[in-house]
Amino acid sequence: MATGRTHRPATRSRGIPEATVARLPLYLRALTALSERSVPTVSSEELAAAAGVNSAKLRKDFSYLGSYGTRGVGYDVEYLVYQISRELGLTQDWPVVIVGIGNLGAALANYGGFASRGFRVAALIDADPAMAGKPVAGIPVQHSDDLEKIIQDNGVSIGVIATPAGAAQQVCDRLVAAGVTSILNFAPTVLSVPDGVDVRKVDLSIELQILAFHEQRKAGEEAASADGALPAAAARSDSADQGPDGDMPAVMPA
Amino acid sequence: MATGRTHRPATRSRGIPEATVARLPLYLRALTALSERSVPTVSSEELAAAAGVNSAKLRKDFSYLGSYGTRGVGYDVEYLVYQISRELGLTQDWPVVIVGIGNLGAALANYGGFASRGFRVAALIDADPAMAGKPVAGIPVQHSDDLEKIIQDNGVSIGVIATPAGAAQQVCDRLVAAGVTSILNFAPTVLSVPDGVDVRKVDLSIELQILAFHEQRKAGEEAASADGALPAAAARSDSADQGPDGDMPAVMPA
DNA sequence: CCATCTTTGTGCACGCGTTCACAAAGACAT
DNA sequence: ATGTCTTTGTGAACGCGTGCACAAAGATGG
Numbered sequence: 161m162a163t164g165r166t167h168r169p170a171t172r173s174r175g176i177p178e179a180t181v182a183r184l185p186l187y188l189r190a191l192t193a194l195s196e197r198s199v200p201t202v203s204s205e206e207l208a209a210a211a212g213v214n215s216a217k218l219r220k221d222f223s224y225l226g227s228y229g230t231r232g233v234g235y236d237v238e239y240l241v242y243q244i245s246r247e248l249g250l251t252q253d254w255p256v257v258i259v260g261i262g263n264l265g266a267a268l269a270n271y272g273g274f275a276s277r278g279f280r281v282a283a284l285i286d287a288d289p290a291m292a293g294k295p296v297a298g299i300p301v302q303h304s305d306d307l308e309k310i311i312q313d314n315g316v317s318i319g320v321i322a323t324p325a326g327a328a329q330q331v332c333d334r335l336v337a338a339g340v341t342s343i344l345n346f347a348p349t350v351l352s353v354p355d356g357v358d359v360r361k362v363d364l365s366i367e368l369q370i371l372a373f374h375e376q377r378k379a380g381e382e383a384a385s386a387d388g389a390l391p392a393a394a395a396r397s398d399s400a401d402q403g404p405d406g407d408m409p410a411v412m413p414a
Numbered sequence: 415m416a417t418g419r420t421h422r423p424a425t426r427s428r429g430i431p432e433a434t435v436a437r438l439p440l441y442l443r444a445l446t447a448l449s450e451r452s453v454p455t456v457s458s459e460e461l462a463a464a465a466g467v468n469s470a471k472l473r474k475d476f477s478y479l480g481s482y483g484t485r486g487v488g489y490d491v492e493y494l495v496y497q498i499s500r501e502l503g504l505t506q507d508w509p510v511v512i513v514g515i516g517n518l519g520a521a522l523a524n525y526g527g528f529a530s531r532g533f534r535v536a537a538l539i540d541a542d543p544a545m546a547g548k549p550v551a552g553i554p555v556q557h558s559d560d561l562e563k564i565i566q567d568n569g570v571s572i573g574v575i576a577t578p579a580g581a582a583q584q585v586c587d588r589l590v591a592a593g594v595t596s597i598l599n600f601a602p603t604v605l606s607v608p609d610g611v612d613v614r615k616v617d618l619s620i621e622l623q624i625l626a627f628h629e630q631r632k633a634g635e636e637a638a639s640a641d642g643a644l645p646a647a648a649a650r651s652d653s654a655d656q657g658p659d660g661d662m663p664a665v666m667p668a
Numbered sequence: 669c670c671a672t673c674t675t676t677g678t679g680c681a682c683g684c685g686t687t688c689a690c691a692a693a694g695a696c697a698t
Numbered sequence: 699a700t701g702t703c704t705t706t707g708t709g710a711a712c713g714c715g716t717g718c719a720c721a722a723a724g725a726t727g728g
Contacts, residue, residue, distance in 0.1 A: 179685060185623040189602060203705065212604035216687055216708095223707055231693045231706040248623050249630030256622070263521035270517045273602070273619045278626065317629055318622070341632060342625040344618075348443060348527070350466035358628045360621050364598075365527045367614050368510070368572070369439040369502050371596040372532065374612045375571055376503030378595060433715060457675065470678095470717055477677055485676045485723045 176247075180221045186211045187218065188244045194237050203234035245278075255282035255316045257340075259331050260323030261291055261301050264346055268322060269297035282314040287327065304331075311338035318342045325349045332359075430501075434475040440465045441472065442498045448491050457488035499532070509536035509570045511594075513585050514577030515545055515555050518600055522576060523551035536568040541581065558585075565592035572596045579603045586613075 190210040194202055204222075208215035222229065227243050229235040245251050256274070258265050261284050269284055284301045286292070292303045302310060310316070319340040321328050328347035335343065342358045345351055348366075351359050444464040448456055458476075462469035476483065481497050483489040499505050510528070512519050515538050523538055538555045540546070546557045556564060564570070573594040575582050582601035589597060596612045599605055602620075605613050 177685070181627050182620070182624055184627070185617075185620040186604075188623075189619075190604075204707095205705085210604070212606075214687070216689090217685085219705090219707060220686085229706055230695080232695045232704045234705070247627070249626040250623065252630075254622075254626055254629070263524050264518075267517035267521045268618065271618065274622075277619055277623065279622055317633075318625055342629045344621055344625060350440075350444075350464070352466075356632070358625060360625055362616060362618070362621060363439075364522065364525065364616070365443075365531055366436070366439040367598055367616060368508075368528075368533055369442075369504065369531065370436055371572055371598060371612055371614055372503040372508055373435050373438070373501070375508070375596045376506075378610070379571075431715075458677095459675085468717065470719090471715085473675090473677060474716085483676055484725080486674045486725045488675070 176224045180224055181248075183211070183213065183217075183221055184244050184248055186213070187221070188241065188248070188250075191237055191241045191244070195241055199237055201230075201234045201236055204229070207235065250278035252278065254279050254318055255314045256280065256318045256320060257283045257285055257310060257314070257316050257335075258320045258322060259285045259304070259307070259335070260321060260327070260347075261286040261296055262322065262324075265322040266296050268320060269299065279318075282316055283310045285310065287323070307331075307334055308338040311335065311340060316340060318344070320344045320346070321351075322346045430478045434478050435502075437465070437467065437471075437475055438498050438502055440467070441475070442495065442502070442504075445491055445495045445498070449495055453491055455484075455488045455490055458483070461489065504532035506532065508533050508572055509568045510534065510572045510574060511537045511539055511561075511564060511568070511570050511589075512574045512576060513539045513558070513561070513589070514575060514581070514601075515540040515550055516576065516578075519574075519576040520550050522574060523553060533572075536570055537564045539564065541577070561585075561588055562592040565589065565594060570594060572598070574598045574600070575605075576600045 187207065190207055191202070193210070194207075204215045204219045208218040211218065219229075222235070222240075225243060225247055227235070227240060242251075256279050258268050258281060261269065265284065265286070269281060274281055281297070281299060284296055284299050285304050285307055286301050287304045289303060291301045294301050311319075317340055319335040319342070321331055321335075321343060323331055325347045328345065328349045329351060332343060332345070332351045332353065336353055336357055341356060343351065343353070343360070345359055345361045346363075348363055351361075353359055441461065444461055445456070447464070448461075458469045458473045462472040465472065473483075476489070476494075479497060479501055481489070481494060496505075510533050512522050512535060515523065519538065519540070523535060528535055535551070535553060538550055538553050539558050539561055540555050541558045543557060545555045548555050565573075571594055573589040573596070575585055575589075575597060577585055579601045582599065582603045583605060586597060586599070586605045586607065590607055590611055595610060597605065597607070597614070599613055599615045600617075602617055605615075607613055
């Protein structure tokens with residue numbers, strides 16, 4: 161970004177690889193923990209261990225930020241916390257709306273990690289009129305009719321979708337039309353959005369299926385060494401596939 | 415391709431790239447939707463659009479499965495649903511335990527997508543004695559003292575951790591010791607596990623921070639074209655860092 | 669049976685991300 | 699000051715994942 165200050169090798173925001181960006185929050189968390197224990201400096205080796213990554217990767221990641229460590233010593237914890245926070249945009253306050261206040265929406269609303277990380281729940285929105293006015297996590301739920309107004313009044317640019325799958329795209333469209341440019345989607349749907357809008361997806365069902373794949377593979381290999389066949393456990397070979405479920409958000413039936 | 419058609423070209427489980435495995439559930443969902451609409455066949459182009467991926471990628475993904483499409487026609491929906499389900503291990507029943515029945519744990523327990531995808535909630539476990547016996551989603555919560563017994567009695571190999579961060583590693587260790595080999599972790603902690611155990615992490619806080627990064631970048635660029643400086647919005651430049659929050663699961667305060 | 673047309677399966681090239689390994693930078697002791 | 703020792707920052711090699719572009723397969727119609 162050209163932010164500029166003369167030197168400042170970094171600030172090449174656009175130069176920061178996605179993979180690195182995705183790890184910065186991890187480093188930040190580990191650093192925050194160190195900071196709370198008043199640890200003044202940390203080596204790449206130590207921090208990498210705490211974050212669960214390779215130390216060379218961590219150093220390279222930091223090099224994109226232009227973060228300066230001190231050779232022979234390590235990194236200054238406080239300085240790094242500040243730099244990463246700044247890079248991630250956490251030094252400012254991000255108002256967030258949560259749409260769809262079912263089980264999951266409520267869980268999200270109650271999540272304490274919001275406020276302490278630069279995020280603020282500006283509003284809770286649900287389509288059910290019966291929910292309107294009812295407080296969840298101390299915040300009154302508002303009806304989705306007022307979605308546009310809420311977004312605009314609060315200058316919201318980040319929206320969280322926790323509605324059933326069927327409603328997700330419509331909600332998404334309205335959020336985008338109202339000015340939201342970043343969306344965190346918990347509904348099991350592929351959202352289509354115009355250029356310039358970022359979408360991230362969290363999908364419990366997918367995560368579990370990936371685990372099942374590996375689990376099956378482990379079982380299969382085990383069996384293979386003794387048997388040569390399939391997992392011993394359940395040989396239930398239904399054609400599977402039954403209830404239509406593609407209609408509620410991962411993790412939350414309305 | 416080499417697969418030689420002795421039928422059964424697949425089963426090269428170990429040959430399937432991770433990236434492909436991660437997309438299979440996506441394809442499966444799209445295919446299930448088609449199946450429900452009784453669509454008999456689908457082209458890679460159509461299916462790719464529905465799943466939000468590139469059609470060449472999709473074809474290559476399927477080629478790892480050894481799935482057979484028909485040139486000039488496309489893929490048989492039902493056949494593909496079965497093949498992918500099978501490959502993912504969803505034709506068998508996976509008993510799952512959820513540890514930590516707070517807001518999120520309850521939301522997970524209520525998630526309808528479990529049963530319909532080959533997963534079954536075998537038990538809900540919480541450390542709070544006051545929760546014991548209390549039914550959540552129709553399943554009585556059990557005390558964590560009985561964790562090992564529950565795992566063994568039910569032959570559970572997949573565990574979901576939705577506890578506060580402080581308890582996660584300990585719970586993880588007990589799960590692993592009891593025989594769990596796949597863990598879905600919602601707590602904001604890096605879990606360390608022995609070889610052979612898979613861990614997948616879902617972390618709301620990280621997802622939001624990644625969105626914030628891009629959001630800030632957008633704002634910065636916008637401003638740059640007119641101004642040259644930083645986002646106009648909030649120039650709040652605190653040293654940031656405040657409440658200790660690293661102590662509850664992403665999305666769920668006990 | 670042959671021609672045409674559609675759609676798959678994949679060889680290939682490119683770019684990103686990871687990791688190694690090491691030179692340079694600096695702290696610290698003497 | 700000078701030497702030693704630690705730890706960073708990064709050049710370079712490698713491997714994975716992606717996407718293009720096309721040949722081969724097979725359906726379909728004449």
